Amino acid sequence: MPDTQSRPDGLATADAVVSVRGLSKIYKSGFQALKRVDLDIRRGEIFALLGPNGAGKTTLISIVCGIVNGSEGSVTVDGHDIVRDFRAARALIGLVPQELSTDAFESVWATVKFSRGLYGRAPNPVYLERVLRQLSLWEKRDSKIMTLSGGMKRRVLIAKALAHEPRVLFLDEPTAGVDVELRHDMWDMVRKLRESGVTIILTTHYIEEAEEMADRIGVISSGELIVVEDKATLMRKLGKKQLTLQLQNPLEQLPEHLADLPLELSDEGRQLVYTFDTQSEETGIAGLLRRLSELGIDFKDLHSSESSLEDIFVSLVRSRA
Ligand SMILES: Nc1ncnc2c1ncn2[C@@H]1O[C@H](COP(=O)(O)OP(=O)(O)OP(=O)(O)O)[C@@H](O)[C@H]1O
Numbered sequence: 001m002p003d004t005q006s007r008p009d010g011l012a013t014a015d016a017v018v019s020v021r022g023l024s025k026i027y028k029s030g031f032q033a034l035k036r037v038d039l040d041i042r043r044g045e046i047f048a049l050l051g052p053n054g055a056g057k058t059t060l061i062s063i064v065c066g067i068v069n070g071s072e073g074s075v076t077v078d079g080h081d082i083v084r085d086f087r088a089a090r091a092l093i094g095l096v097p098q099e100l101s102t103d104a105f106e107s108v109w110a111t112v113k114f115s116r117g118l119y120g121r122a123p124n125p126v127y128l129e130r131v132l133r134q135l136s137l138w139e140k141r142d143s144k145i146m147t148l149s150g151g152m153k154r155r156v157l158i159a160k161a162l163a164h165e166p167r168v169l170f171l172d173e174p175t176a177g178v179d180v181e182l183r184h185d186m187w188d189m190v191r192k193l194r195e196s197g198v199t200i201i202l203t204t205h206y207i208e209e210a211e212e213m214a215d216r217i218g219v220i221s222s223g224e225l226i227v228v229e230d231k232a233t234l235m236r237k238l239g240k241k242q243l244t245l246q247l248q249n250p251l252e253q254l255p256e257h258l259a260d261l262p263l264e265l266s267d268e269g270r271q272l273v274y275t276f277d278t279q280s281e282e283t284g285i286a287g288l289l290r291r292l293s294e295l296g297i298d299f300k301d302l303h304s305s306e307s308s309l310e311d312i313f314v315s316l317v318r319s320r321a
Contacts, residue, residue, distance in 0.1 A: 016040035017168055017199050018064060023073035025059050025223075033059040035223045036073065041168070046190065046200045048214035050207065052317055056223040057203040058098070061170050065095045077168060091119055094161035094169045094198075098176065104146035108137055108156055111145060112163045119164035131162050134192060151182045155189070162198075169193065171202040175209060187213055207313055221317045234312065242305050243274040243285060248298035255295055261288060272299070 018041040025034040033056045041047050051057050062068040064075050066082055066089070075082045080089040103111055112128050132138040135155040140148060145156055154174070161169060171190070175183040183206075190213060194200050204210055210217050210231070217234055219227040227234065250269035261284070264273045276283045292299070 015043050017043040017078055018201070019076045020060075020064070021074050023060070023063065023075060024071050025056070025063060025068070026071045033223050034063075034070075037220075037223075037225045039218060039225060039228060041199060041201055042216070044194065044197065044199055045215040046194055046202070046213050047216050047218065048210035049201065049203045049218050049220060050205075050210050050313055051203075051220035053205075055220045057220055058172060059223075060220070061095070061172055061201070061203060065093055065170060066090050067095075091164065092167045094164070094166035096157050096161045096169065096171045096174060098172045105144055107142050107144055108132065108148075108159070109141040111156060112159045115160040115163035121164050124165075127165065128159075128163060131159050134196070135159050135189060151178065151185070154178065154186070158189075162193075166198070168199045168201065171200065173204060174202055175204070175206065183209070219313060219316055227316060235306075240275050240277060240306075240311070241283075243276070243288075244303055244305070245272040245274070245292075245299040246270065246301040247272060248300050251297070255297075257295055258288075258291060261291075263288075272297075 018039075020037055020039040023034055023037040024032065026032045037056075037060060049057050049060070059068060063070045064077070064082065066086055069083075075089075077089040077092050080092070082089040106114070109128075109132075112131065113123070116123070116128065129138065132141055135158060137152065137155055137159060140152060145153060148156065158169075158171075158174075174190070175186050178186065187209070190200055190202070202209070202213075214231050217227070217229060217231050218225055247270055251265060251272075252269060254263060254265050262275045264275075265271070266273055274285070274288055276285070
């Protein structure tokens with residue numbers, strides 16, 4: 001088995017399908033959009049790149065796909081350098097862009113066939129049929145694109161990106177502006193693509209999307225990749241739990257005897273919220289309950305909750321601001 005465990009620096013040691021090393025981008029305006037990014041994408045994974053607006057997600061993807069030139073550093077796709085070995089690298093990549101720019105008057109079939117031809121690949125109607133069926137577009141193969149719904153147009157973009165049989169698929173904000181139902185359909189579809197052996201890298205604003213789909217998550221902020229981690233590890237490491245106590249009688253303020261604890265009074269004194277680290281061995285809850293009882297503070301209900309990926313993301317990005 002190849003060793004695909006993360007090294008402490010977040011890089012996979014083997015089986016990386018995309019390797020980014022020391023990648024920086026300074027636009028002509030002088031603006032630095034990427035700062036020495038190192039990243040390995042593992043074969044067969046779904047990797048979500050999260051970041052606020054303007055963080056550098058599209059810049060990073062555009063460099064890997066050969067649309068924008070990097071200023072420093074290197075990128076290889078399956079061992080092919082994206083500059084020296086551009087054609088080979090590009091042939092392995094499919095890109096589903098953010099904006100819906102397709103040839104409105106063409107049929108679905110003509111569009112995907114043309115896309116395949118652009119890469120100089122021999123016709124393969126069997127493969128294209130499989131792609132269209134997988135994307136539930138087969139019935140629409142003869143329809144002009146302009147007659148399709150928004151969701152179908154998006155799927156045509158994916159079919160176009162898959163037409164030349166890439167091994168790595170980049171999806172830039174795949175579900176931006178898409179309704180909830182369609183978003184769930186898209187997620188199912190992306191999972192199916194992964195099952196068919198395609199490595200998926202997606203950028204997203206929707207934390208739920210990363211939480212739902214990604215095997216690993218990278219967080220980018222102001223051009224720096226600040227975290228790359230397995231989703232589960234990220235949530236365990238940085239997640240916090242909260243214990244909320246509904247008090248019998250509201251408190252005006254936190255008693256001094258409790259001031260040293262990570263407690264907050266909310267809901268006009270009716271709620272006491274205790275935050276603890278999911279990683280620490282001692283939650284401190286027993287001690288808290290003992291002290292409350294010493295103070296004669298009764299509660300009628302208690303429940304615990306875990307921080308979401310969204311909480312983690314916000315605190316990560318904020319702590320770097
Ligand atoms: N051609 C360009 N010239 C100068 N600056 C640019 C250019 N393209 C992008 N930038 C700047 O680089 C930064 C990163 O942009 P990028 O599009 O990569 O961010 P993003 O994370 O994809 O954001 P969004 O989520 O809004 O798409 C932004 O501040 C943007 O204004």
